[in-house]
Amino acid sequence: MQIESKLYELEKRKEKISHGGGMKAIEKQKAMGKLTARERIIALLDADSFHEYDIFVEHDAHDFGMQNKELPGDGVIIGTGSICGVPVAIFAQDFTVAGGSLGLMHARKISKIMDYALNMRMPLIGINDSGGARIQEGVNALAGYGEIFFRNTLSSGVIPQISVILGPCAGGAVYSPALTDFVFVVDNISKMFITGPEVIKTVLGEEISQEELGGARVHSEITGNAHFFATSEEECFVQIRKLISTIPANNTEKAPLIETAEPKPEYDINQVVPGDPTIPYDVRNVIKSLTDDSDFIEVMELFAGNIVVGFGRIEGETVGFVANQPIVMAGVLDCDSSDKAARFIRYCDAFNIPIVTLEDLPGYLPGVDQEHAGVIRHGAKLLYAYSEATVPKITVILRKAYGGGYIAMGSRHLRADFVFAWPGAEIAVMGPEGAANIIFRKEIMEAENPEETRKAKIQEYKEKFANPYVAAAKGYIDSVIAPEETRRFVAHALSVAKHKTVLRPTKKHGIPPF
Numbered sequence: 246m247q248i249e250s251k252l253y254e255l256e257k258r259k260e261k262i263s264h265g266g267g268m269k270a271i272e273k274q275k276a277m278g279k280l281t282a283r284e285r286i287i288a289l290l291d292a293d294s295f296h297e298y299d300i301f302v303e304h305d306a307h308d309f310g311m312q313n314k315e316l317p318g319d320g321v322i323i324g325t326g327s328i329c330g331v332p333v334a335i336f337a338q339d340f341t342v343a344g345g346s347l348g349l350m351h352a353r354k355i356s357k358i359m360d361y362a363l364n365m366r367m368p369l370i371g372i373n374d375s376g377g378a379r380i381q382e383g384v385n386a387l388a389g390y391g392e393i394f395f396r397n398t399l400s401s402g403v404i405p406q407i408s409v410i411l412g413p414c415a416g417g418a419v420y421s422p423a424l425t426d427f428v429f430v431v432d433n434i435s436k437m438f439i440t441g442p443e444v445i446k447t448v449l450g451e452e453i454s455q456e457e458l459g460g461a462r463v464h465s466e467i468t469g470n471a472h473f474f475a476t477s478e479e480e481c482f483v484q485i486r487k488l489i490s491t492i493p494a495n496n497t498e499k500a501p502l503i504e505t506a507e508p509k510p511e512y513d514i515n516q517v518v519p520g521d522p523t524i525p526y527d528v529r530n531v532i533k534s535l536t537d538d539s540d541f542i543e544v545m546e547l548f549a550g551n552i553v554v555g556f557g558r559i560e561g562e563t564v565g566f567v568a569n570q571p572i573v574m575a576g577v578l579d580c581d582s583s584d585k586a587a588r589f590i591r592y593c594d595a596f597n598i599p600i601v602t603l604e605d606l607p608g609y610l611p612g613v614d615q616e617h618a619g620v621i622r623h624g625a626k627l628l629y630a631y632s633e634a635t636v637p638k639i640t641v642i643l644r645k646a647y648g649g650g651y652i653a654m655g656s657r658h659l660r661a662d663f664v665f666a667w668p669g670a671e672i673a674v675m676g677p678e679g680a681a682n683i684i685f686r687k688e689i690m691e692a693e694n695p696e697e698t699r700k701a702k703i704q705e706y707k708e709k710f711a712n713p714y715v716a717a718a719k720g721y722i723d724s725v726i727a728p729e730e731t732r733r734f735v736a737h738a739l740s741v742a743k744h745k746t747v748l749r750p751t752k753k754h755g756i757p758p759f
């Protein structure tokens with residue numbers, strides 16, 4: 246056979262496979278407002294960068310009529326390409342082929358690209374759109390999931406792992422995304438649950454839609470399983486590209502430095518935080534008053550809003566921000582906000598990203614609900630994450646730093662490298678009102694004018710403790726700085742901490758309060 250005819254045969258074979266499950270299935274996919282697997286990869290990666298592998302893989306199922314079925318690519322596309330010039334590995338499940346269900350060869354393809362990503366130390370992106378374990382393949386499908394979960398765990402903390410939920414992700418399949426670092430969801434398209442509406446109806450007799458059970462909003466606002474929410478696939482791909490260009494490609498690298506731009510003038514730090522400590526403000530504006538070009542990539546924006554986490558750059562260098570949010574529940578710590586911040590801190594620590602903490606909180610949220618939900622266990626995660634982290638840690642106390650919150654939010658005692666406080670900072674065991682009511686209770690009760698005495702005692706406590714100078718006198722904070730000096734102090738701290746090296750006791754691993 247001449248080479249031309251061999252090339253013709255190759256083209257024909259590729260052409261056939263490129264249509265996935267056929268025009269009817271593609272039309273159904275489009276009718277659901279979804280792109281095809283191939284279109285998604287092309288839209289996400291740099292133009293002409295995608296190289297596909299294992300295109301001719303065939304399924305290996307023999308039961309339930311499967312021996313006569315053709316499943317192009319076995320329902321998943323794998324390959325490598327780049328995003329903003331950064332090499333990435335990617336797989337995309339093709340729902341048009343047997344519902345993107347996962348059989349043995351489908352799983353082997355995903356495992357292969359996961360191995361490439363890990364061995365070559367590049368980010369892995371998995372686009373999930375699947376009916377789950379291929380029912381006809383029985384235990385082979387389950388084995389396939391196990392292989393994927395193991396690789397997710399092995400890669401954790403070595404390469405960034407990104408999951409994109411662009412269709413159903415049901416049953417045990419949800420655990421691969423749950424083991425990865427960032428989960429992206431799209432409104433009306435993402436559906437994630439362990440047991441679907443059918444099972445719930447059968448077992449519990451309750452009717453619920455897929456959307457209500459595990460739609461994009463549910464996972465962004467309620468469960469905390471999703472980290473980025475978008476209203477369209479296109480918006481989602483823009484978010485992923487931005488994230489990839491901000492974080493390091495693996496745990497031995499730093500994020501690429503980019504040219505410095507000053508924060509935008511509309512984020513004037515002196516205007517952002519009101520002088521009156523009882524008036525709340527949006528801490529995201531403080532972050533934007535510190536970051537280059539006032540750019541901030543917020544992670545888990547819709548979940549546990551009382552803490553804000555995300556990435557920004559200071560003088561070109563990517564840093565992770567952890568900030569109490571006074572406009573949501575006065576910025577208190579609770580179960581969810583502790584979980585959210587602890588996980589983010591561990592991500593930053595694994596990937597050489599310095600942590601900047603902005604502190605302003607009245608303490609932990611009191612109440613039976615929180616106690617019974619395990620605020621002790623969840624709150625401990627935050628202490629653990631800060632203590633464990635060895636990347637540069639810089640803390641700025643903006644206003645309140647009370648009680649356990651003072652310790653938990655990246656204090657000197659958990660080994661922050663630099664702690665700065667603004668002149669209006671209040672660092673104390675508890676708020677002046679509560680403190681005065683407890684320690685001067687008798688005096689207040691017995692006074693001729695209890696209300697006046699209470700006020701006087703609150704003032705006395707405030708003057709004595711609710712300021713930054715008691716902590717500064719002990720060296721617990723390094724400097725009391727004016728708000729407008731914050732960016733300069735943080736940037737300097739980052740520059741001197743560039744080669745930070747600390748040694749910790751040798752151990753296999755710690756036992757964090759999971």
Ligand code: HXC
Binds near residue numbers: 415
């Ligand atoms: C084999 C499957 C499949 C599956 C879908 N298909 N899921 N084939 N195994 N798990 C096939 C359908 O038979 C159909 O084939 C095609 O994919 C499209 O599916 P539809 O049902 O027509 O699509 P739609 O109406 O959009 O519904 C999508 C769906 C539904 C909600 C995902 O297909 C569904 O409920 N699938 C089963 C989900 C599930 O229970 N999976 C197993 C979970 S257990 P044809 O040939 O008609 O086009 C699990 C264990 C993993 O995953 C454990 C790991 C630890």
